[in-house]
Amino acid sequence: MLFILALMLFLPIWPLPACEAQDSHTVKLIDGAKKEGSLIWYTSTSVEDIKRIFDAFNKKYPFIKTEFYNAGSARVFNRILNEGRVGKVFFDVVAVRGVETHQLINGGFLQRYMSPEASAYPQGFKDARGYWVDYFDAYNIIAYNTKLVPKDQAPKSWEDLLDPKWKSKISMDEEMYSWYAAIAVAWGRERAQRYMRALAKQDIQLRSGQTLIAQLMAAGEFHMGVALAHRIEKMKEQGAPVEWVTTLDPVTVSLHPLAVAAKAPHANSAKLFIDFLLSKEGQQLVLAIGRTPSRPGIDTKMQAKNLKLFPIAPELGEHYNQYQKEFREIFRQ
Numbered sequence: 001m002l003f004i005l006a007l008m009l010f011l012p013i014w015p016l017p018a019c020e021a022q023d024s025h026t027v028k029l030i031d032g033a034k035k036e037g038s039l040i041w042y043t044s045t046s047v048e049d050i051k052r053i054f055d056a057f058n059k060k061y062p063f064i065k066t067e068f069y070n071a072g073s074a075r076v077f078n079r080i081l082n083e084g085r086v087g088k089v090f091f092d093v094v095a096v097r098g099v100e101t102h103q104l105i106n107g108g109f110l111q112r113y114m115s116p117e118a119s120a121y122p123q124g125f126k127d128a129r130g131y132w133v134d135y136f137d138a139y140n141i142i143a144y145n146t147k148l149v150p151k152d153q154a155p156k157s158w159e160d161l162l163d164p165k166w167k168s169k170i171s172m173d174e175e176m177y178s179w180y181a182a183i184a185v186a187w188g189r190e191r192a193q194r195y196m197r198a199l200a201k202q203d204i205q206l207r208s209g210q211t212l213i214a215q216l217m218a219a220g221e222f223h224m225g226v227a228l229a230h231r232i233e234k235m236k237e238q239g240a241p242v243e244w245v246t247t248l249d250p251v252t253v254s255l256h257p258l259a260v261a262a263k264a265p266h267a268n269s270a271k272l273f274i275d276f277l278l279s280k281e282g283q284q285l286v287l288a289i290g291r292t293p294s295r296p297g298i299d300t301k302m303q304a305k306n307l308k309l310f311p312i313a314p315e316l317g318e319h320y321n322q323y324q325k326e327f328r329e330i331f332r333q
Contacts, residue, residue, distance in 0.1 A: 044071065172226040182316070
């Protein structure tokens with residue numbers, strides 16, 4: 001016995017495993033959340049998706065009353081701005097586009113919170129300063145109607161859209177400003193503008209809404225279009241004659257950052273919610289509602305590890321108006 005006690009005195013004291021440290025972190029948040037008893041989420045996410053996420057969260061933490069306000073990202077941003085002007089803070093968590101997220105950071109509306117789950121997310125899909133983590137993605141890709149475009153003739157790159165045979169047969173959303181900005185950063189401004197001007201000469205069919213574009217393409221109105229990968233995957237599952245190109249460089253990624261209010265009325269509940277949504281369990285739920293989870297290894301069907309992903313940095317919002325103006329000028333809107 002004396003030998004064992006002596007041995008224990010000289011053994012190194014190792015730090016707690018990450019799982020135990022995280023458990024301690026969660027216990028502390030739970031204690032605080034029980035006192036708060038509420039959570040308010042401002043988001044551009046659909047009502048249907050919000051309810052499914054909250055149902056799972058409430059099952060895990062039934063002592064937290066959940067509420068939400070949902071609208072387009074710009075409207076959510078303006079609501080926060082207007083509330084701030086009169087000295088009010090009603091929201092705890094916010095999830096809007098990267099552009100608005102960056103503006104909220106600059107305006108002092110968000111606080112740093114590095115969730116223990118954030119370590120699982122790669123660079124570019126979380127803020128290096130700890131303000132946000134991306135919880136689901138939207139991949140901007142080229143999709144095509146398989147009845148009109150044989151697989152061996154389908155584009156392999158963005159440059160392939162410039163082939164004269166595709167003139168008047170390509171559709172794109174009329175507000176692809178973030179995609180344009182990301183290509184400009186990825187390729188460099190000169191190359192990107194040269195490409196965009198050439199693409200505009202292809203008589204691009206501009207429409208409002210990528211869901212509409214995917215539906216019209218599937219119906220045969222267009223041969224191909226710039227679409228969102230997860231929507232095309234869902235349409236494939238439903239039997240639509242569509243496919244998408246996996247060899248693009250880059251595949252620009254629209255992020256959906258999740259962040260805590262700087263003066264969150266229910267900060268512990270907010271952090272608990274973010275930990276939940278970023279966890280494997282939460283990301284499996286994101287997948288189940290038809291989105292592309294940001295956490296690697298969750299969506300095995302999408303094979304993100306084989307794609308040349310280029311996350312659209314929220315900081316591009318600093319020059320968003322300029323990119324918007326250039327896009328409109330090039331595509332003659």
